[in-house]
Amino acid sequence: MRILQIIDSLDVGGAEKMAVNYANSLSERVAFSGLVTTRKEGYLKVQLHQDVPYLFLNRKRRVDVSAIIRLRKFCIENKVEYLQPHSFSYFTALLVKLTYPKLKIVWHDHYGLSEFLSKRKLLFLKMASFFFEGIIAVNFNLKNWAIRRLNCSNVIYLPNYTKINQSIKNETILHGVDGKRILCLANLRHQKNHFLLLEVAEKLKVSHPDWTFHLVGNDADDDYSRRVKQQIQEKGLSQNVFIYGTRNDTVNIIQQADITILTSNSEGLPVALIEYGLLSKPTVTTCVGEIPLIITNGENGFVVAIKDAVDFYKKILKLVEDEDLRVTLGKNLNKTIVAQNSEEAVLQQYLDWLKTL
Numbered sequence: 001m002r003i004l005q006i007i008d009s010l011d012v013g014g015a016e017k018m019a020v021n022y023a024n025s026l027s028e029r030v031a032f033s034g035l036v037t038t039r040k041e042g043y044l045k046v047q048l049h050q051d052v053p054y055l056f057l058n059r060k061r062r063v064d065v066s067a068i069i070r071l072r073k074f075c076i077e078n079k080v081e082y083l084q085p086h087s088f089s090y091f092t093a094l095l096v097k098l099t100y101p102k103l104k105i106v107w108h109d110h111y112g113l114s115e116f117l118s119k120r121k122l123l124f125l126k127m128a129s130f131f132f133e134g135i136i137a138v139n140f141n142l143k144n145w146a147i148r149r150l151n152c153s154n155v156i157y158l159p160n161y162t163k164i165n166q167s168i169k170n171e172t173i174l175h176g177v178d179g180k181r182i183l184c185l186a187n188l189r190h191q192k193n194h195f196l197l198l199e200v201a202e203k204l205k206v207s208h209p210d211w212t213f214h215l216v217g218n219d220a221d222d223d224y225s226r227r228v229k230q231q232i233q234e235k236g237l238s239q240n241v242f243i244y245g246t247r248n249d250t251v252n253i254i255q256q257a258d259i260t261i262l263t264s265n266s267e268g269l270p271v272a273l274i275e276y277g278l279l280s281k282p283t284v285t286t287c288v289g290e291i292p293l294i295i296t297n298g299e300n301g302f303v304v305a306i307k308d309a310v311d312f313y314k315k316i317l318k319l320v321e322d323e324d325l326r327v328t329l330g331k332n333l334n335k336t337i338v339a340q341n342s343e344e345a346v347l348q349q350y351l352d353w354l355k356t357l
Contacts, residue, residue, distance in 0.1 A: 001354065002032035004075065006085040006093050010042035012218055012246045013187060014271045015087045015110035017044060018138075018160055022084065022108075024049045025163075025343055029351065032078055036071060038092045043248050047165055053078060063095065071096045075103060082106055082133075082354070094128050104133040104357065107152075109142050110268060117145045126150055133357050136350075138268040139290040156353050159290065160269045161346040164278050170252040175242045176212035182316070183257035183281075185250065185272040186264065187217035188225045188243075196263040196286075198231050198241065199309035200316060205240050208320055212240050216253055219245040254279045258326065259319050264288055265306050269341075277337030280330040284315045294340065300332035 003026055007019035019035060026033035027049055034053035037045075041056055048054060055074050057067040075083075075096065085093035086108045097103045107129070111120065126149065129135070134154035137143035143157040174181055186192040194215060201213045219225050232241050247253060254260065260276040260283045267289035276283045277294070283301040285291055295301040302315040319326050339345075 001030040003082045004080045005035045006089045009040035010044040019086045106134045108136045174256045180211045182259045188219045191266045193265045200313045203313045215243045277333040280334040282326040282329040
């Protein structure tokens with residue numbers, strides 16, 4: 001098989017991470033595995049294996065004829081059979097298929113607002129789906145939605161996976177006291193609901209002021225980001241909550257954390273949760289997306305209703321006050337992730353399915 005991943009950027013994000021993961025993992029399993037970035041490069045480029053063929057299109061407009069011509073040439077030269085566009089990059093894949101019809105498109109849907117699918121823009125995607133050979137959904141909501149609303153019968157649910165990359169240089173040193181750090185690995189954007197985190201931080205400051213929160217993820221310096229920073233100041237949390245922006249050395253960062261959290265209003269299956277588990281970290285998260293399929297409350301982590309700051313604080317408090325519980329939940333989460341979300345298990349399903357198309 002000869003497969004090409006397509007992604008709009010290599011900024012740090014779930015879809016972007018999975019595009020890199022698939023390109024890297026498949027390079028060891030198929031005849032050709034490459035990656036194309038259409039619009040923008042980014043931090044994740046350094047995580048792409050050196051033996052993975054790579055093309056940056058530097059697309060300047062939505063329909064960029066020169067970019068499509070270069071992508072078509074790249075596909076022909078490398079005898080590409082399958083295009084695997086992630087998220088919105090299906091549009092680029094569609095344009096190149098119209099000029100080179102033998103290509104097969106397998107669209108990878110990472111839509112993060114899976115609890116709010118009724119609000120998703122559908123018209124153009126529905127038209128484009130006539131040209132899809134298959135669809136990969138990262139959670140069951142997306143799979144069921146695709147079966148009902150799109151024009152492609154070959155739809156499969158494949159969970160996200162990731163690998164621990166130890167080759168990235170350790171650069172980030174988290175603030176705070178060793179043994180008392182809480183990490184949230186999530187881009188600063190609305191669906192991640194960092195305001196819930198700040199409510200919890202405000203409560204924990206009263207009971208355990210030496211514990212600190214660490215927010216790692218893309219900071220677009222937009223209205224959401226500015227409101228988060230404003231609340232940090234207004235709540236007097238500047239010595240309790242720290243923002244780092246985008247960082248590449250996530251393994252190093254997670255290893256410095258003692259508790260890991262996600263406070264999202266909506267998710268698919270966050271790559272951050274898989275990374276937490278692979279590194280055996282005790283985790284508290286909101287009950288969204290596929291997370292309840294991973295975390296069994298009280299056995300390998302804690303799940304809390306969205307926006308419930310009181311319960312989230314209580315679960316954090318249990319972990320803060322019980323180091324043995326932290327160790328136990330972290331080990332149990334690791335066992336779950338290794339069993340359900342390993343690279344080997346997911347890619348075997350993927351390749352078996354691809355052969356049926």
